[in-house]
Amino acid sequence: MPSPEERSQPFHPEHSREHSRKDRAGLVPELVREVVPADTIPLVRPLLDVRDLTIQFPQSRGSEQPKAAAPVAAVSSLSFSIAAGEVLGLVGESGSGKSITSLAIMGLLPPAAIVTGKITFQNGEGLPTHLTTLPPDQLRQFRGSRIAMIFQEPMTALNPVMRVGDQIAEAVLAHHRVSKSEAWRQAVEGMRNVAIPDPEQRARSYPHQLSGGMRQRVMIAMAIVNRPQLLIADEPTTALDVTIQQQILDLLNDLRHKFGLAMLFISHDLAVVSHVADRVAVMYAGNLVELGAKADIFHAPAHPYTQGLLRAIPTLETDRALPLSTIEGTVPPIAQLPPGCPFEPRCPHRIAACAVQLPPLIEVRPEHWARCPVVNPPRI
Ligand SMILES: Nc1ncnc2c1ncn2[C@@H]1O[C@H](COP(=O)(O)OP(=O)(O)O)[C@@H](O)[C@H]1O
Ligand code: SF4
Numbered sequence: 001m002p003s004p005e006e007r008s009q010p011f012h013p014e015h016s017r018e019h020s021r022k023d024r025a026g027l028v029p030e031l032v033r034e035v036v037p038a039d040t041i042p043l044v045r046p047l048l049d050v051r052d053l054t055i056q057f058p059q060s061r062g063s064e065q066p067k068a069a070a071p072v073a074a075v076s077s078l079s080f081s082i083a084a085g086e087v088l089g090l091v092g093e094s095g096s097g098k099s100i101t102s103l104a105i106m107g108l109l110p111p112a113a114i115v116t117g118k119i120t121f122q123n124g125e126g127l128p129t130h131l132t133t134l135p136p137d138q139l140r141q142f143r144g145s146r147i148a149m150i151f152q153e154p155m156t157a158l159n160p161v162m163r164v165g166d167q168i169a170e171a172v173l174a175h176h177r178v179s180k181s182e183a184w185r186q187a188v189e190g191m192r193n194v195a196i197p198d199p200e201q202r203a204r205s206y207p208h209q210l211s212g213g214m215r216q217r218v219m220i221a222m223a224i225v226n227r228p229q230l231l232i233a234d235e236p237t238t239a240l241d242v243t244i245q246q247q248i249l250d251l252l253n254d255l256r257h258k259f260g261l262a263m264l265f266i267s268h269d270l271a272v273v274s275h276v277a278d279r280v281a282v283m284y285a286g287n288l289v290e291l292g293a294k295a296d297i298f299h300a301p302a303h304p305y306t307q308g309l310l311r312a313i314p315t316l317e318t319d320r321a322l323p324l325s326t327i328e329g330t331v332p333p334i335a336q337l338p339p340g341c342p343f344e345p346r347c348p349h350r351i352a353a354c355a356v357q358l359p360p361l362i363e364v365r366p367e368h369w370a371r372c373p374v375v376n377p378p379r380i
């Protein structure tokens with residue numbers, strides 16, 4: 001737990017995580033220190049580090065006086081990191097800022113967006129790359145090779161008048177100097193890796209000739225064909241029916257282990273995230289409200305919003321005769337967010353102070369943070 005002095009400092013969950021690791025490193029016996037000279041110990045950095053990310057939009061949509069209005073923050077001071085090979089689940093209701101966070105990482109936000117903060121990618125082959133300041137041509141090279149993304153609706157990413165094999169081969173050719181036949185061979189291999197039956201034949205199909213699940217597999221094949229280290233999956237199963245959804249989740253789990261893929265797995269559905277994530281970050285109205293290991297989030301949720309999301313998931317014990325629990329109300333539009341805790345208008349635990357100031361993140365147990373000092377009073 002941080003000391004009260006540390007708590008009064010600007011708080012970044014993953015900074016404390018690093019700090020606690022250093023503390024543990026300090027307990028390494030003297031003998032080990034002698035055997036391994038300090039300068040040969042690699043400094044372990046996360047693969048992706050998002051620090052104090054704020055995304056603002058000018059208030060033009062739906063505003064009566066667009067020019068007079070100040071930009072509003074759709075994501076506020078968001079910090080998290082993902083280790084190599086780790087899967088971080090990012091959950092929150094629609095409009096909480098999940099997709100624009102992923103687009104900020106990919107450098108794909110619309111030009112009107114005002115982005116501050118630092119996004120760093122460490123590929124283990126040199127200095128970290130600061131994605132927020134990378135020139136557009138280098139960022140384009142990064143996308144699809146080191147970091148790839150899949151979306152909810154494959155049809156928006158696939159070209160309807162091009163054979164799927166050609167589309168995957170094009171992704172290979174964009175990043176490698178290989179012949180067209182070699183790119184085609186890699187495309188077929190990529191389709192085999194995502195368990196598409198008879199890939200030589202299916203590679204000649206057009207997207208509309210494939211089912212929704214097969215199209216999502218094609219998009220995954222296209223995303224991983226250049227062996228990225230990080231895959232961002234934004235609601236990849238939301239448009240699919242339950243059986244196909246489970247198959248795609250199983251596939252992502254297989255690929256993750258086969259290729260050591262790290263993932264930022266985004267979903268509005270905590271139950272879906274539980275199938276793939278190692279750690280879970282919960283967002284509400286652009287703010288990180290809870291972050292921790294999956295087991296902690298599911299067995300000991302510390303933020304009232306996460307507790308509400310969990311109560312809304314049916315379990316084997318759920319009495320089917322009763323309606324499922326829901327969180328009353330809706331996420332307020334970002335231009336109308338209350339000044340204090342964004343969850344205050346819907347929170348069953350709120351007290352007067354909650355409406356005044358944004359609460360800090362509190363470390364409720366090692367490597368588990370929640371933005372609610374009322375339910376988790378800081379220890380003094
Ligand atoms: N192009 C845009 N212009 C203005 N505001 C936007 C734009 N895109 C997103 N937003 C704002 O950002 C909020 C978060 O959007 P988004 O990341 O898509 O949410 P989520 O993926 O969690 O459903 C939206 O509710 C909207 O207010
Ligand atoms: S800070 Fe207050 S309003 Fe916000 S989640 Fe905690 S109790 Fe609820």
Ligand SMILES: [Mg+2]
Binds near residue numbers: 098099100234
């Ligand atoms: Mg979204």
